[in-house]
Amino acid sequence: MDNPLGEYLPDWCSALSSLMVLLKRRKERSEDGGPPRQRSTIVRRPRQSRKPKVRRPLKRPFVLNRNDNAPRIDYLDHLIDTTIGELLEMTRDDFDYLHELIGPKIARMDTFLRRAVTSKERFIITLRYLATGESYNSMQKMFQVSKQLISRIIPEVCASLIEVLHDYVKLPQNKEEWLIVSREYENRWNFPHVIGAVDGKYVALKAPMYSDTEHNQTKNSFHVVLLGVLDANSNFMYVDIDSSDGALCYTKLNAMLENDELNIPEPEELEMFSSVKVPYMLLGDQGFPFRKHCIRPFDDPVSDGTIESNFNERHAIARTPVEKAFGMLYCKFKILQRPIVMDPAVARKIVLASVYLQNFMRRNCSAEDDDQFAPASVGSMLPIKHTPLKPTAELMEMRMFVANYLASN
Numbered sequence: 001m002d003n004p005l006g007e008y009l010p011d012w013c014s015a016l017s018s019l020m021v022l023l024k025r026r027k028e029r030s031e032d033g034g035p036p037r038q039r040s041t042i043v044r045r046p047r048q049s050r051k052p053k054v055r056r057p058l059k060r061p062f063v064l065n066r067n068d069n070a071p072r073i074d075y076l077d078h079l080i081d082t083t084i085g086e087l088l089e090m091t092r093d094d095f096d097y098l099h100e101l102i103g104p105k106i107a108r109m110d111t112f113l114r115r116a117v118t119s120k121e122r123f124i125i126t127l128r129y130l131a132t133g134e135s136y137n138s139m140q141k142m143f144q145v146s147k148q149l150i151s152r153i154i155p156e157v158c159a160s161l162i163e164v165l166h167d168y169v170k171l172p173q174n175k176e177e178w179l180i181v182s183r184e185y186e187n188r189w190n191f192p193h194v195i196g197a198v199d200g201k202y203v204a205l206k207a208p209m210y211s212d213t214e215h216n217q218t219k220n221s222f223h224v225v226l227l228g229v230l231d232a233n234s235n236f237m238y239v240d241i242d243s244s245d246g247a248l249c250y251t252k253l254n255a256m257l258e259n260d261e262l263n264i265p266e267p268e269e270l271e272m273f274s275s276v277k278v279p280y281m282l283l284g285d286q287g288f289p290f291r292k293h294c295i296r297p298f299d300d301p302v303s304d305g306t307i308e309s310n311f312n313e314r315h316a317i318a319r320t321p322v323e324k325a326f327g328m329l330y331c332k333f334k335i336l337q338r339p340i341v342m343d344p345a346v347a348r349k350i351v352l353a354s355v356y357l358q359n360f361m362r363r364n365c366s367a368e369d370d371d372q373f374a375p376a377s378v379g380s381m382l383p384i385k386h387t388p389l390k391p392t393a394e395l396m397e398m399r400m401f402v403a404n405y406l407a408s409n
Helices: 006-031 061-065 069-087 092-106 119-132 136-143 147-164 175-189 252-258 307-318 320-332 344-361 367-371 393-407
Strands: 194-204 223-230 236-240 281-283
Touching (some): 092 119, 092 344, 119 136, 119 147, 119 344, 147 344, 175 194, 223 344, 236 252, 236 344, 320 344
């Protein structure tokens, strides 16, 4: 029988002979008195004592102070009265009603680490920011809430306000509602076939470090565009924050107007025996194109005492509601009086929430209340750029017919 280890025997013998040669050389070297081979050693440095690490506290001092409820509740009530009463001119009933609507959407749960900021605090923080435009550092000291949390609270509350107040800014849904708007304009401002006044303003932003050209409408500035349609009582019926350069022709509203999706009444005669049918139109200034559903004044120069001059004056008077609305918005929400230090997407929510809040607070205002407010300056909210006039001959003839009608009535 063959030995199974036979095939490994030559290798073992070779390894054994090599080992014998190494041992023999080491023995001869030691007998000759040669220096023994030194082994390498690892030198270890003495271990230095480390300084004790100072850990940062989990809670900031003002967060710890929030747990003391008694004085904090009194101070919060004072801030609420100051913000809604003196700055926004909102009643406490309106504040409580809005808080009841958005409270479940913005409330957060307490944890074992800290107590959550209440929904009422979140709401008043947002209202204070819209009414004053104060910095996050200032509001951090005032409300004892970190500025990082405030930067998250404000967009969340603004989005909730837009959601719950959506029905307060809407266009008429049928011909009867459009006719009501037109009759209010004619009775109060003495201008026929008007279904709203349209205007647009630039809302200044602080340009981010890496910005594109989408929001650079004017030289050396960074903006979003607020475009609104107002009824005869200075209430917003439509608002758009995504329009390109404020041009009406690029908005969703213009697409609905061109496609006859808004149920606007058909053109009608202004006089009983007239053959010219005048459409129901928006009143726009020089920043808007002259279209079928948007009429604008005659371009300068216009001589005094002429039919064109009279038309421009009546047109400017009929646009008083839109001037009042933007003036009230600018005066009441001081966040619009300075560049908004926000991302454009967040800035849109802030501006839109301001418009919805204004319509909500004005829901019970009468014409007499509006007469007490004169059109105010809109300061840093610059008007949109002039749009070149390229109307058709039919539109020019129709506008001249309206100018003659206004001159005789």
